[in-house]
Amino acid sequence: MLEEQLEVLIIGAGPSGCVAAGYLHNKGFKIKVVEKSTFPRFVIGESLLPRCMEHFEETGLLNCLKIEGFQEKHGARFLIDGKPVHFDFAKKFSEGWNWTWQVPRADFDHALTRQLEEYGVNIDFGCEVTHVAIDAEGNSKTTVTQSDGSEAVLNSKFIIDASGHGRVLPRLLHLDVKSSIPDHSSIFTHVKDVNRPEGIEGTLITFDIIDLNTWLWVIPFSNGMCSIGYVGATDFMESLQGSPTEKLQQLMERSGHYAKRFQHIPYEFEPVMIKNVAKSVATMWGKGFALTGNSAEFLDPVFSSGVTFATESGLMAAKLIAKELKGKRVNWQTDYENYMRAGIDVFATYVKEWYSGNLQKIFSHADNNPEIKSQICAVLAGYVWDTENPFVAKHDRLVKALARVIELQSSNKENLSG
Numbered sequence: 001m002l003e004e005q006l007e008v009l010i011i012g013a014g015p016s017g018c019v020a021a022g023y024l025h026n027k028g029f030k031i032k033v034v035e036k037s038t039f040p041r042f043v044i045g046e047s048l049l050p051r052c053m054e055h056f057e058e059t060g061l062l063n064c065l066k067i068e069g070f071q072e073k074h075g076a077r078f079l080i081d082g083k084p085v086h087f088d089f090a091k092k093f094s095e096g097w098n099w100t101w102q103v104p105r106a107d108f109d110h111a112l113t114r115q116l117e118e119y120g121v122n123i124d125f126g127c128e129v130t131h132v133a134i135d136a137e138g139n140s141k142t143t144v145t146q147s148d149g150s151e152a153v154l155n156s157k158f159i160i161d162a163s164g165h166g167r168v169l170p171r172l173l174h175l176d177v178k179s180s181i182p183d184h185s186s187i188f189t190h191v192k193d194v195n196r197p198e199g200i201e202g203t204l205i206t207f208d209i210i211d212l213n214t215w216l217w218v219i220p221f222s223n224g225m226c227s228i229g230y231v232g233a234t235d236f237m238e239s240l241q242g243s244p245t246e247k248l249q250q251l252m253e254r255s256g257h258y259a260k261r262f263q264h265i266p267y268e269f270e271p272v273m274i275k276n277v278a279k280s281v282a283t284m285w286g287k288g289f290a291l292t293g294n295s296a297e298f299l300d301p302v303f304s305s306g307v308t309f310a311t312e313s314g315l316m317a318a319k320l321i322a323k324e325l326k327g328k329r330v331n332w333q334t335d336y337e338n339y340m341r342a343g344i345d346v347f348a349t350y351v352k353e354w355y356s357g358n359l360q361k362i363f364s365h366a367d368n369n370p371e372i373k374s375q376i377c378a379v380l381a382g383y384v385w386d387t388e389n390p391f392v393a394k395h396d397r398l399v400k401a402l403a404r405v406i407e408l409q410s411s412n413k414e415n416l417s418g
């Protein structure tokens, strides 16, 4: 059986694994990426946040994306009770990127891996991790099934588990725990956007809010295709009748804004349903390994935080591994887990307060206070580690308090007019 010695093994060639691989390869470490699919492959997660541009830039992966001509994303629109609330990233509180992309992930992830291979990174496609044994020193033996069906053993000092929904180490090491986010499920597909309106309306990413728990995403791509998907409470999504196509068609009819644009257009593939999308783990690291991206945590699609969390964690884990391999001490709990959790906690508050209705109330009144809007906009752009922003530093109290003030103001107005 083939046996190979590595410094770092990266499981998964999604954005998290690619950013980690880019960084470690640039630093000269002996690494390998194993990826069970062959690319291009479909994966959901198509709306990016400006913050992740920094990670691609730092790892030399930005130019290969720029030449793909993806649809630029300069903000996000929410339709609440049919009324638009637009967040413009150029008006956000924090320093940093003001734009990003809306991307078909098959093309996006393929562009990243092609660039890495050009740089000389060894990526084994069609190679699936089946078993991992890690000793007390953190040295690991990983068994993989290669594309020709043969088995190989990869010995490494570190593993970055960037296996996304595959969740290789959380499954093998029993690290899965229930997420604190309420149970939501999603159903989605792609369509040819043949009724796309001219101008900005046609290219805008939009979250159309149907009710407190149920919303629709519309993500137009530059190649004329569009991603459409619904998110709702799992009980409700399970109660829908019919085939996946019939389910999504029923849901699309509930959108006052979009029903007509997507009526009678055949779906490119049978809609995919993912149940209970939120995932969490007991720990994001252990001796000799780090969990990054979706393998570690996923909250909810509502604020498009998934890929940004994947690249932030992939890059951070790679930096800490590089430091440790150079003989420096790393405190993984403080420097990795606590750092990542600080950002996750901000997004988790926004997701929970979205479904409690508090954030939807705040969004509806956002135009009354440009300063507050710019602070919330920075969170929506992924700048959730900027503690200068009060809506980051005091996220847990401020969102609730502001929603309460809006409630009181509204009831005062009603009393005065009554």
Ligand SMILES: Cc1cc2nc3c(=O)[nH]c(=O)nc-3n(C[C@H](O)[C@H](O)[C@H](O)COP(=O)(O)OP(=O)(O)OC[C@H]3O[C@@H](n4cnc5c(N)ncnc54)[C@H](O)[C@@H]3O)c2cc1C
Residues within 6 Å of the ligand: 011, 012, 013, 014, 015, 016, 017, 034, 035, 036, 037, 043, 044, 045, 046, 047, 048, 049, 127, 128, 129, 130, 162, 163, 164, 165, 166, 167, 168, 186, 274, 277, 292, 293, 294, 295, 298, 301, 304, 305, 306, 307, 308, 310
């Ligand atoms: C309904 C829904 C909507 C979403 N919308 C958005 C959005 O709009 N914006 C956003 O940023 N995020 C979104 N996300 C989240 C997004 O999908 C993920 O956060 C993102 O893809 C994570 O990237 P990753 O690199 O961690 O994992 P992935 O991109 O999933 O890559 C992991 C890779 O690991 C490989 N792999 C798995 N198991 C193994 C194995 N055993 N051996 C070898 N390789 C393996 C897989 O084949 C895969 O290619 C959404 C998620 C859901 C569920």
